[in-house]
Amino acid sequence: MTFEITEKDARKMNNKLIQLWRFIVLNLKILKAVDHSKRS
């Protein structure tokens, strides 16, 4: 099964509310990694 970016995916990619949520999640992921980094 190949992965493809569907029209539904494309709409999600530009939905401001969903993207705000993704922006927060991405920052949380980076902060988790940074937390480790800063402790070294």
Next chain:
Amino acid sequence: MAKVVVIGSGFAGQTAALYLGDALGKKHEITVINKYDIFGYTPSWVWVGVGQMEPEKTTFKLKPVYDKFHINFVQGTARSIYVDDQYVLVDKANGGGEEKTPYDYLMIATGARLNFAGTPGLGPHDGYTASICSLSHAINARDRLFEAIARMEKGERQKIVVGTGHPGATCQGAAFEYLTNIHKVLEKRGLRDKADLLWLSNEPALGDFGVRGLRIKKKGRALTSDEFIRAVFELYGIKWQVQTGVRKVEPGKIYWENYEGEEGETDFDFAMLIPQFLGPGFTYYDKDGNDVTDQMANKGGFVLVDAIYGLDWDTLAETPEAWPAVYQNRKYKNIFAAGIAFAPPGSISRPFVNPNGLSITAAPPRTGMISGIIGRIVALNIIDLVKRGRMTHAERMTEMFAACIASMGDSLWDGSAATIVIYPVVPDPRTYPNEEGRDLFVTDMEMGLAGAWMKRMIHTTFMHKLQGRIGWKLIPE
């Protein structure tokens, strides 16, 4: 009073200079040697190269920042290092002559020496391809791209090739971002149907990016970066050719060899290919004036540090401690190297030698965030050595995270970006005993407007941080 010298003011050097100046600047002598009097924010040169950002927005003057942090600035090119007598010989800029800069601690953070000569016909000066590896190159790439766009506007079809220009090149992420930005620019101008875009790379697979690619869970199934980038390219109508080492470039023609040992050529109207990166290329002398360069650096000029060198790839992949922790030369313990300047113990991606004996291997990326983190680690350890006589900081690339954000347009309203967060950069199968050797919560890849916001946020915050403005220490590298 300790004398600390930093050569280079890219991500690693500038980050280190700020930490050193902040902690030691008033009581000790901190000196930065750099060829130029400006800092250049490399990741945004992708935008300069497509005309989406003015070059001035990616730079700032170094001297005012250094004055604020009590740092001396020498504008010039470091030529040789006298490891026993502890000084750097510098050719000062603007005909200022030679100068000896003494040190107690030395940090080499010069960034990459661009080896265009490693591929005949490569590069913007003596060759036929563009580059975005320096600000002047990015401006030149923009102008050449605009010439291609002008030809498209006249109805000519253009073939655009972007990728790596040497079998051992790195920095595939920046090239990938440049290609997706070209796609976006052409789409906005209504010219996308006038161009054929090709991704030409030395990676073993799409989405490898010199870090062995990644695998995440998406839509309830495992998704590899190969499949993800393939889907992006299919969506944008971009063709690709990986497992390919570029050997030579002639006007309008790229000559290459692939994994199978086949030789071939690809036509182009505009090409941006990343050259091989080499280390600083200093000459090192001992107290008797003997050239000891082979004890200090490997054949590529990268500075030897506390890594375990000489392991075969499979052993290296299982040995996280082979990656350096403090970036300190083993013989001269007052010399450190950060960012691209240090010699890695091997590649992260699996190396490959084709039947003709040509090594086609993506070199490990050590730019941007990775450089910044190493710069901080080295600076904190030098501060430790000056104040306490022992180092307390360590971070291997098997413990470091990196984010690669490949933007597709810079608009905060309808832009997009492929965001790839990798943690750790070098897989560590001991700490993360899964198939990937990585933290599966942090490691992620996705595409969308959030990535465009991330990219802009990182540009703004890093430019703020690296100028040592208020709260700079709170912004992570």
